[in-house]
């Protein structure tokens with residue numbers, strides 16, 4: 206089959222790879238109909254190379270039709286239309302019982318000290334072949350799937366794999382008080398959707414920050430107050446205070462993560478790590494400060510005293526200086542993590558209707574054949590040509 210593979214820093218290619226097979230009774234094989242590129246894939250493309258091997262199949266936002274099942278997949282059947290959560294979880298361990306599916310004790314990647322295995326996401330998360338491919342092997346398939354109805358186009362449901370639950374959890378963790386304010390840093394797919402969800406839930410004062418004109422415009426068109434970081438890098442705090450009774454925001458969502466604009470100090474470590482052999486570079490990544498924390502620092506600055514920061518942007522590394530005094534003195538609550546996808550699906554599914562309150566049907570900016578993945582990664586990373594959300598379609 207054809208699959209999108211990682212080949213090196215800023216290099217992906219579409220290759221012929223062996224078709225996946227059922228390996229365990231809990232596996233299923235899904236024929237992929239739509240599969241998105243995510244901002245998280247850009248971290249692999251740019252920063253997390255030491256955890257990748259050439260040929261690794263990328264992708265964690267797929268949906269399709271069940272082609273084949275093992276003998277222990279519960280009620281999953283050949284022909285079912287399914288979306289896969291980006292994390293692989295068993296549904297029956299202690300963590301899954303708490304709905305902490307990203308911490309599944311059956312699939313935790315213990316040799317790396319990581320949580321649940323993820324599709325297409327480096328050795329840190331189990332090096333499981335991903336879903337930017339014609340077919341996907343789904344481990345723990347008895348639980349690792351979301352059945353969706355026939356009828357509407359894939360656009361209606363495909364974001365259940367990641368964007369919708371991630372943005373939903375970001376808003377839930379942000380815990381905006383009644384009548385309160387929310388700043389969303391980053392208006393990529395996650396931040397954009399977080400704004401939509403917050404407004405749908407009745408948050409009136411939603412302020413979105415980014416520096417890409419089309420992304421600012423997309424959010425503005427849906428009623429978000431936007432602030433262009435390009436014009437307000439120096440006075441962002443004053444601007445936000447002006448919109449939040451002078452105190453700062455009740456809640457801040459960081460939907461940027463580790464490749465943030467404005468953190469040049471990490472460039473050096475990152476570049477050096479990129480030049481080292483993987484065995485040497487991996488510990489550098491885990492212990493040195495490669496995180497590029499600009500967005501997180503902004504969040505800490507912009508949140509009001511006693512407010513809440515909700516991190517959905519992905520961070521790594523351990524030694525980055527955290528302004529502990531400020532966090533403590535401001536009495537900030539900090540909540541974070543990968544989204545526990547199936548925890549939120551029952552709340553989201555009723556919104557995926559013809560009325561389309563969250564605008565999922567028109568959310569993708571690009572729908573391309575799998576063969577165009579290399580160019581799509583490049584344009585998405587460069588935020589060129591209006592790229593916000595890219596769907597790859599193996600059948601095109």
Ligand SMILES: NC(=O)c1ccc[n+]([C@@H]2O[C@H](COP(=O)([O-])OP(=O)(O)OC[C@H]3O[C@@H](n4cnc5c(N)ncnc54)[C@H](O)[C@@H]3O)[C@@H](O)[C@H]2O)c1
Pocket residue numbers: 243244245246247248367368371390391392393394395396414415416417420434460461462463464465466467499500503516517518519542543544593
């Ligand atoms: N927690 C989870 O489960 C989960 C799931 C999916 C994605 N993510 C993470 O969420 C983040 C966003 O994902 P995405 O797909 O929207 O990515 P994206 O790269 O398309 O969007 C990030 C946006 O942040 C903007 N930005 C950069 N620096 C900024 C700064 N200093 N202040 C404000 N905005 C800034 C960029 O211009 C861009 O529009 C990524 O880190 C991704 O890895 C987390």
Ligand SMILES: [Zn+2]
Pocket residue numbers: 242243244245246265266291367368
């Ligand atoms: Zn994703």
Ligand SMILES: [Zn+2]
Pocket residue numbers: 294295296297298299300301308309310311312
């Ligand atoms: Zn589990």
